[in-house]
Amino acid sequence: MPTDAIGPGTTLSRDLGPRTIGPDHRRSGTRYGARVDAREELRALSAAVLAVTARQSVREVLQTIVSAARRLLDARYAALGVPDEDTGAFAEFVVDGISDAQWNAIGPLPRQHGLLAVLLRDPAPLRLADIRSHPRFEYWPKHHPELRDFLGMPIVHGEEILGALYLANKRGGEFDRDDEDLLRILAGHAAIALVNARLYERSRELSVLEERDRIARELHDSVAQKLFGLRLTADAAAALVTRDPERAAAQIATVRALAGEAADELRAIVVGMRPADLEHEGLDAALGKQARLLDRVHAARVRLRADPVPRLAPECEDAAYRVAQEALHNALRHASARTVEIRLFLDGAALVVEVRDDGSGLRPTDQASLGLTSMRDRAGAVGGRLTVESEPGQGTRVRLEVPVG
Template structure:
């Protein structure tokens, strides 16, 4: 016999089983048919490896052998209460009317505390009986037998209402006890099979996460995958990843999956305290019996048992994986939290490695870009400048024919324009390397780039001596507004084929020049936006001048006083 993955399962402990069965059958004083029924029941409970099905078959076999009206199997959890309850003989409607399944108190708890067979003719007369819940069917005779798996008590068989007799006798006890031995072996094998399948499920989930990281999926998508796999593998109702909110002592929800995910994700930042703080600073799972006691969100969403696992291998975690079940559901046991901790740690390491790999690639790209920019600035531009000077010298020597002179003049202008374009591109690339820095340089470059769409071309940008951090706040704020208005006017009215933006700081003044080769401003037309620019300049002690360059078009010159020391030319 083997698992679906081909892994062999341990053989049934046949020697132990036969010895125990021989001892139990020796106590049975019944017909040959009953012995045959016991042997058949032993074979039946050993069929299949699905734990839930094995448990149900055990109860059905016990009810049949003891001729009981009702039967149940209670699984003992780590808290010594019943973590699962498998009833037989009671309809779903009655179970729903009764309400939550028993937790293992009263007479049921007696077997948990003292795992020995218990028989009584009248359950209500037993000293440990605490009464039945509302809508519970009447029960009198009772037989309880523990089920051991290896050296631990796995749970107990409960049988009530012996048919055809006022109570269960010693023979019933012996038969059911013999069945409990076989059930223990079958349950052990089913649990081993279930553990093997669970490991395969976790491994498959880890493999999928690794594949997503290697494919450079967005981190939010990867975290959602981690949460979804964990939610399914531990049978939780809600899963979420919580991270620090900008380094503060509060947490925000990065992703949420499951029932009430949208509501949970929309909550205000959660306090980093209690179990949340313990999960961030610890290295293992933090199990919470009732999340509603720790978080108001847990009460609003009807959440009960929860487990919090750090997303990190060592030291303060980068985040916390929260998994919660609805109220009334069982708490999380070590069989679930153990693999979960390993999975979360493995996922966190994968995310960390992926981020470092991206950072390394980004650094290499930035270094290559810097090298290219240096080459453009130090080599290409200088050679173009030398070429332009050579062409200019040649133009002075050539007097005839006029077409050659005109052609040389255009070539000199083209070289000059190319130098401006390369210098502008290098400047913009260098500013992009610091996207988080809100300097005057960066703001001007961003404004010029945004204007490229409406203009249908990319303006040439040059900045000389811009003092950046030393620029007064009011002046820096006005510069972007002036550029926006000036470029917008060019886009709407000029029909230009080229636009130059030139910022110069020197002699205590800041000058913003915007030059285009468009149609110019028609006579008699007053642009309201230009009047506004003049008002802005006057408010800062400066002025606005409109000029028509020799080749046509329009040049806007906006100048204001500048305090501080100008920077070197860039």
């Protein structure tokens, strides 16, 4: 396709003249049969429709549509352009009827100018008996095929123009109203493909953000606590190594165990797995092991009081475990608590996890911290309810209620 209909250029402009130039030839049954039979037209339309719903790249779908347009309208050349508003060029530009050698000889991708700009700014189709007669025609570069009659159709979604279809040099005559109607149908399929691609890209970006947030929460809730405990235990071992080698060796063994658990947790976070203790033994056993570990490596007294509780859905157990971990982390690292108690019990139709401490309590600014935000997000994700009660100097109570069943 030409530079002016498809090639590089300079200025953007709007069409100031009438949108249809040249006679409106009506297609007779004989003419239509000579161009393409009804069965071929149906097959080409079907291919274009199926391409929109198939798991193909956007470029493959657009190529199917532009190829179908050229065959159905019996045109020598066809192209489809999707503009890039940031650069003034095209994000996508596919052609049909031009060989690779011809396309390479034409040169760089076209920019938005001339008739290309008209169709990207005005939602009305443009049908010309001679493309060179239009006031916005500019030129085409060397090696570009010479064009005569022309049919352009904007690709519209709502009030937004997503791109345009361009056809030129109809065999055996000029483009007519029937061609225009058929091209409008194909432009509608192209709009669906482009909107779907846009939605897919947005959903992919959202998935990336959600995964990043998940990893940040997991690192904060789990691995950070393990590393903090590991550092405390290593400090204790260093202090004992000269005066009590036996106790120092025990502390070093704990360091090794903590390092192994941190590595396991990190691997689990990367692949989205649940903690191994929670997966195999249940919430009460996993919290019991966590309490014993923290009691061993911290000066504070950490205890679990657990009633018999049923196994819950994996996502509910995981949320309860992580909320308890975060509450313990806050109590031991930030609140300087002397005693911390975890309670696990049933209250009607809800499983309750409570973490109470006698530490310094929360400051007003702590309500917006990553830890509390993470706990609230986890509770909400499983239909649970989180309450946090705290007074300066009077400790904190974190209570999570998760529906059973």
